[in-house]
Amino acid sequence: MTRWSMVIDLDKCVACQGCSIACRFENNTPVVSPIEALRGRAIRWNDVFPMPVNPTEETGEYPYVNSRFLTRPCMHCENPPCIKVCPVQATYKDEEGLVRQNYDRCIGCRFCTVGCPYGVRYFNWYEPEWIGSLEKQLNPDVVMGNGILEGPAVRPKGVVEKCTFCIQRLRKARQRADSEGRDFRPDEYVPACVQTCTGKARFFGDLDDPESTVSLLSSSQRAFRLLEDVGTHPKVIYLKEG
Amino acid sequence: MLKVDEVYKEKLIKPLFQTQRGFYPALLVLLLVFGFGVYMYVRQLIFGLGETGMSRPAYWGIYMVNFIFFIGISHAGTLISAILRVMGAEWRRPITRVAEAITAFALIVGTLQIIIDMGRPDRLIFTLFYGRFQSPILWDVVSVTMYFLGSVTYLYLPLIPDAAILRDNCPENAPRLQKGLYTLLALGWRGTKSQWIRLERAIAVMAVFIIPVAVSVHTIISWILATTVQPGWHSSIFGPYFVVGAIFSGIGALFIAMTAIRRVYGLENIIGEKQFRNLGLLFISMNAVWMYFTLAEHIGIAAGQ
16 A cells, blocks of 8 residues: 655755646635735645744845745645544545645634644635636646545635645646556655656655565665654655755 | 412513514614524525635634633533532522523523524424434534423423413403413412422422533533644633633623513512622622633643743
8 A cells, every 4th residue: 555755854845836836726625815925824735934933033034044935835744633533534644645635625614723723724714816827727637526626726714724745746746647558656646746846856656566666765774754742644745955 | 269468570571462562673783683593594504604704724713702601601501500509508599590591591682693594494394314423513412401490490490480470460451372372381289288389399300400401501502612733723621611700601691681581571670699699709809710711721831932
């Protein structure tokens, strides 16, 4: 069984925010006005922020700046706190370890957004809007069936959404392998953020395969996970700088 | 035919059949407040929850605060009528009904907050179809429902003899609907000895049953916060801390309600100094316990700063 995992090498990350933009276009995350964004309602499944978020030490004056950045997708935890608090099983971990979100089921109680210690879950405060030509650039992919609506499908207002490791790409890669009458290989699919990464800082693959890149990198001396003491066992692994 | 003292008849029964001066202005003010609330909720339904001003990371705002607050003051009824009843404190009698009414109505208001807070209230039924029993919200649905049914029963049981008194002492010109309602609520109560024994037994059972339910309700509400890993919420004392805070604020709500009823209905002789003094002592002692929990929660964190 595959167990999808991502490795982010902070040494290679140039904080270009390309992953955030690629995610936005792949997954149709709604845009909000600057006023709404200031209120904290911007939706960024893959966020890029300075570390530490609230600097406790001097970061220096331009051009002698000493700053660090962290990119943050969903951690797709082995032990996700978000799925345990959902009263309707709208969010669940599938057999491949992906923490998924069913927009057709979600009742919008926002317990999971509170339960997630990483803040990767976003709530649709308003009906999503795309201004002007943005509407024409929507990703037409939809993952649905059996009362399930997920992936880049345009979300209704009042539901929670999150990073899916581009579930629609996995779906398509599987279908391609099926139609060509061969077995699906884990290296046939990467999420949009991994594909676009400028510094090639992101790696993606199967953690159950001991020979995969992510498995080898996860045992690196530099490997760490976010908030390890919380007990969520994230499957997004960071490689620390230096 | 149940008789009632002439002095009390004037005080207790007459207001039920006569509209007092000031009723319609008060009703108008409350309807205006209610109308404003409906207007804002319709706005929220049409435009989305963004209208509430909630954001990230404050995903839960005034609705959750209201929920916890109203479920909290609902503990007034349980404390006064159940705990004090089990302890045999007879001074509670005049204010029992007030306290039980606070419980039933505050529970309705509190539960409504959760539905108002939902992003998709149209999918409320999914909690029954696809419920995940690990979720504290579902524990909450179970415990609040049980508490509501229990406290409505507990409000109603001691009401039966009073409904019978009203049935037998209706003025001639009382509306038929009102007469019918009292006849229905009285359940054929005649005030015989065997009826009293049975009623007392039922109330005694309910009093013992409702106390653990009330404690569990507010403990579970605190667990909604404490089962997450959010810093400041992930605390082991939240259960008792919330229960003590609930009883504390419940007594506060009871003070307001009993003062208002005493003033409006002129019940100075019935709700007297004794009730206020004893309840005040309880208030102070709950305050002390609550203060202790607050200190216990914060000193440990503050010491590490």
